[in-house]
Amino acid sequence: MxxxxxxxxxxxxxxxxxxxxxxxxxxxLMQLISLEVMLAGPALAFVAAGAHHGSIEGSAxxxxxxxxxxxxxxxxxxIYLHMRRATGGDSDAATRLRG
Amino acid sequence: MLAYLLLLVPLPPLGGFLLLxxxxxxxxxxxxxxxxxxxxxxxxxxxxxxxxxxxxxxVGDMIAPAFTLNFGxxxxxxxxxxxxxxxxxxxxxxxxxSCVMVYxxxxxxxxxxxxxxxxxxxxxxxxxxxxxxxxxxxxxVFFLGWELMGLCSFFLIxxxxxxxRAFAAGQKAFVMTRIADAALxxxxxxxxxxxxxxxxxxxxxxxxxxxxxxxAIIAVLLLVGALGKSAQLPFQTWLPTAMAGPTPVSALxxxxxxxxxxxxxxxRFAPLIEATPGVAAATAIAGVATALFGAFCAxxxxxxxxLLAYSSISQIGYMLVAVGMGAPGVAMxxxxxxxxxxxxxxxxxxxxxxxxGGSTAIEKLRGTAYVAPISFVTYTIGxxxxxxxxxxSAGWWSKEAILGAAIEAGPFGQFLWxxxxxxxxxxxxxxxxxxxxxxxxxxxxxxxxxxSWLAVAPLIFLAVLSVLGGFLVxxxxxxxxxxxxxxxxxxxxxGAVAALVGLLGSVAxxxxxxxxxxxxxxxxxxxxxxxxxxxxxxxxxxxxxxxxILSGRDxxxxxxxxxxxxxxxxxxxxxxxxxxxxFGLWLARVVTAPFxxxxxxxxxxxxxxxxxxxxxxxxxxxxGRLRDYALAFAMGLGVLVILGWGMTWG
Numbered sequence: 047m048x049x050x051x052x053x054x055x056x057x058x059x060x061x062x063x064x065x066x067x068x069x070x071x072x073x074x075l076m077q078l079i080s081l082e083v084m085l086a087g088p089a090l091a092f093v094a095a096g097a098h099h100g101s102i103e104g105s106a107x108x109x110x111x112x113x114x115x116x117x118x119x120x121x122x123x124x125i126y127l128h129m130r131r132a133t134g135g136d137s138d139a140a141t142r143l144r145g
Numbered sequence: 146m147l148a149y150l151l152l153l154v155p156l157p158p159l160g161g162f163l164l165l166x167x168x169x170x171x172x173x174x175x176x177x178x179x180x181x182x183x184x185x186x187x188x189x190x191x192x193x194x195x196x197x198x199x200x201x202x203x204v205g206d207m208i209a210p211a212f213t214l215n216f217g218x219x220x221x222x223x224x225x226x227x228x229x230x231x232x233x234x235x236x237x238x239x240x241x242x243s244c245v246m247v248y249x250x251x252x253x254x255x256x257x258x259x260x261x262x263x264x265x266x267x268x269x270x271x272x273x274x275x276x277x278x279x280x281x282x283x284x285x286v287f288f289l290g291w292e293l294m295g296l297c298s299f300f301l302i303x304x305x306x307x308x309x310r311a312f313a314a315g316q317k318a319f320v321m322t323r324i325a326d327a328a329l330x331x332x333x334x335x336x337x338x339x340x341x342x343x344x345x346x347x348x349x350x351x352x353x354x355x356x357x358x359x360x361a362i363i364a365v366l367l368l369v370g371a372l373g374k375s376a377q378l379p380f381q382t383w384l385p386t387a388m389a390g391p392t393p394v395s396a397l398x399x400x401x402x403x404x405x406x407x408x409x410x411x412x413r414f415a416p417l418i419e420a421t422p423g424v425a426a427a428t429a430i431a432g433v434a435t436a437l438f439g440a441f442c443a444x445x446x447x448x449x450x451x452l453l454a455y456s457s458i459s460q461i462g463y464m465l466v467a468v469g470m471g472a473p474g475v476a477m478x479x480x481x482x483x484x485x486x487x488x489x490x491x492x493x494x495x496x497x498x499x500x501x502g503g504s505t506a507i508e509k510l511r512g513t514a515y516v517a518p519i520s521f522v523t524y525t526i527g528x529x530x531x532x533x534x535x536x537x538s539a540g541w542w543s544k545e546a547i548l549g550a551a552i553e554a555g556p557f558g559q560f561l562w563x564x565x566x567x568x569x570x571x572x573x574x575x576x577x578x579x580x581x582x583x584x585x586x587x588x589x590x591x592x593x594x595x596x597s598w599l600a601v602a603p604l605i606f607l608a609v610l611s612v613l614g615g616f617l618v619x620x621x622x623x624x625x626x627x628x629x630x631x632x633x634x635x636x637x638x639x640g641a642v643a644a645l646v647g648l649l650g651s652v653a654x655x656x657x658x659x660x661x662x663x664x665x666x667x668x669x670x671x672x673x674x675x676x677x678x679x680x681x682x683x684x685x686x687x688x689x690x691x692x693x694i695l696s697g698r699d700x701x702x703x704x705x706x707x708x709x710x711x712x713x714x715x716x717x718x719x720x721x722x723x724x725x726x727x728f729g730l731w732l733a734r735v736v737t738a739p740f741x742x743x744x745x746x747x748x749x750x751x752x753x754x755x756x757x758x759x760x761x762x763x764x765x766x767x768x769g770r771l772r773d774y775a776l777a778f779a780m781g782l783g784v785l786v787i788l789g790w791g792m793t794w795g
Contacts, residue, residue, distance in 0.1 A: 070772070072772065077771060077772075137771045137772065141770055
């Protein structure tokens with residue numbers, strides 16, 4: 047098994063761990079953190095692939111993902127602060143908001 | 146162009162009715178009176194110039210078409226016309242109705258039931274009905290006016306809605322006249338089929354051209370219609386009870402509208418009646434029998450309004466005699482004169498009975514001659530006209546014309562003349578009774594009353610016409626295309642003697658105590674020979690019994706026929722009427738219900754039901770929980786990965 051394959055398996059594992067976190071936790075904050083973990087998996091895969099092929103695009107994609115994650119956390123935390131007042135930070139309780 | 150004025154004549158009263166009936170402003174007494182008076186008198190000023198021009202010969206017959214529709218060969222052309230009959234009729238109606246409206250404005254102000262708006266609205270509609278009937282040039286407008294009057298008479302007779310007696314009287318008038326109205330409608334429809342047009346000027350020739358049996362049927366149907374509306378035998382029972390209505394209503398109803406409408410109908414269709422000798426004879430016999438019957442009943446009355454009601458029945462009988470004798474012109478002359486003095490009699494009687502303490506009993510009139518002298522004098526003039534006092538009263542001239550027309554018509558006519566002469570003598574007996582009674586000294590308290598000018602002015606006007614109306618008889622007969630009969634001097638003298646014998650009889654009946662007592666005992670005669678009771682026993686009670694059997698306790702019989710919705714509810718209002726509905730429901734259940742299930746329909750409807758259930762179930766997928774969506778996303782992703790792996794394998 048080449049180094050790339052090991053890294054890809056590791057990336058898949060990180061992604062699945064994050065997915066499990068999103069699906070299993072009810073706290074919005076934990077779900078946000080799990081979402082970040084999920085994003086970290088594909089980011090690792092991009093970097094690994096870029097390094098393997100000796101190309102800069104992999105690292106560029108990682109920076110893009112990093113920016114996306116930062117924006118998402120900023121928005122997500124703002125929404126979380128609002129929802130905490132209504133639901134106490136429970137994402138399931140947010141279903142009561144549906145029209 | 147002038148003809149279109151005719152279309153305007155019935156409009157003011159109709160507009161008055163609409164304004165008063167809808168009245169968004171909640172008008173007070175004065176505006177209501179002003180509006181209804183203006184609407185009631187306007188036709189007089191609209192029509193009188195036209196009528197005068199017509200009588201002078203300045204304008205000829207004219208027809209004002211309203212609109213025309215063609216259905217294949219049938220033509221429906223609504224129109225109004227000016228011809229001798231409509232000119233005479235409409236002039237009389239406008240003059241008399243104006244007088245009655247002026248009088249009613251004063252009379253009703255003191256009425257116990259103070260709903261002037263309703264009263265005057267209906268009076269105006271009453272006028273509009275009669276005017277459109279008299280002026281109609283087609284059978285549709287004619288029948289419309291005829292029915293409008295029936296409706297208004299119902300509402301006006303039962304004007305005092307708190308009194309069950311008044312309400313029953315209105316109902317009775319409506320139902321009794323409705324029987325005859327059905328006959329009239331059938332006759333008019335048969336005529337329409339003969340003529341394929343509704344125009345009078347085509348109906349009557351077509352009726353004359355129809356074959357003998359059909360013409361006879363039509364003539365009989367028209368006669369029955371007239372008998373019902375004019376309260377002739379055997380339909381006379383509704384008129385005396387109709388006295389429950391206010392006095393101005395009676396004055397209008399007996400003189401210029403409703404009751405006289407039957408005579409106008411017969412005069413209008415006189416050629417058809419004359420064309421069938423049997424029907425003409427029947428008309429004359431019904432007329433003379435009613436004249437005699439009404440006079441006999443009137444003698445026994447102790448109530449002045451009922452006395453006058455029976456006298457109307459009797460006088461219109463004379464008009465029928467004239468039509469039956471082939472002299473509709475003479476009938477119209479008597480119609481005019483009768484309208485003048487009968488409205489006068491009713492209105493004067495209203496003032497006198499107010500002076501006598503509000504009771505309409507003749508005995509209560511004692512002494513009223515001294516407190517209401519103008520009304521008393523005008524009433525006396527009216528009574529003289531009614532009794533046909535020789536030479537100086539208008540009634541004498543028109544009645545003599547009728548009797549003369551009878552005696553000129555052969556042996557059958559001479560028999561009618563003899564009976565009619567007897568009736569004339571009896572008329573004198575009852576006509577003067579209230580007059581003599583009013584002259585006597587009062588028994589207990591002295592009556593007190595006042596005569597306001599608004600009420601007295603029409604009385605004086607009508608009294609003058611009741612004297613001078615004799616000059617109208619000959620021109621009217623000429624205008625109608627007939628000739629005034631001139632029987633021998635002996636015959637005229639006998640007529641005069643009959644009228645004077647009536648006066649003597651009246652004096653005897655009033656002042657000879659034993660005769661007076663006999664009248665008070667004549668209970669059978671007072672109740673109109675109890676025809677009413679006979680009708681009740683043989684028509685009303687059996688019908689009620691049938692209704693009760695059909696309804697049972699909870700409509701048992703109707704329940705056997707079918708399951709009407711009312712049958713389960715319990716009592717039914719009208720089982721006879723419901724029976725047809727129940728039958729229809731039963732028919733629907735037996736005939737159409739077995740064929741209603743449709744296989745395709747059921748399949749499609751099941752699909753629709755399932756789609757709804759599927760929707761309800763799928764809805765639950767949209768839970769709104771982030772974790773559910775994440776799981777779904779993961780599962781989808783897993784499926785995609787497996788798919789991709791499987792496809793790139795190898």
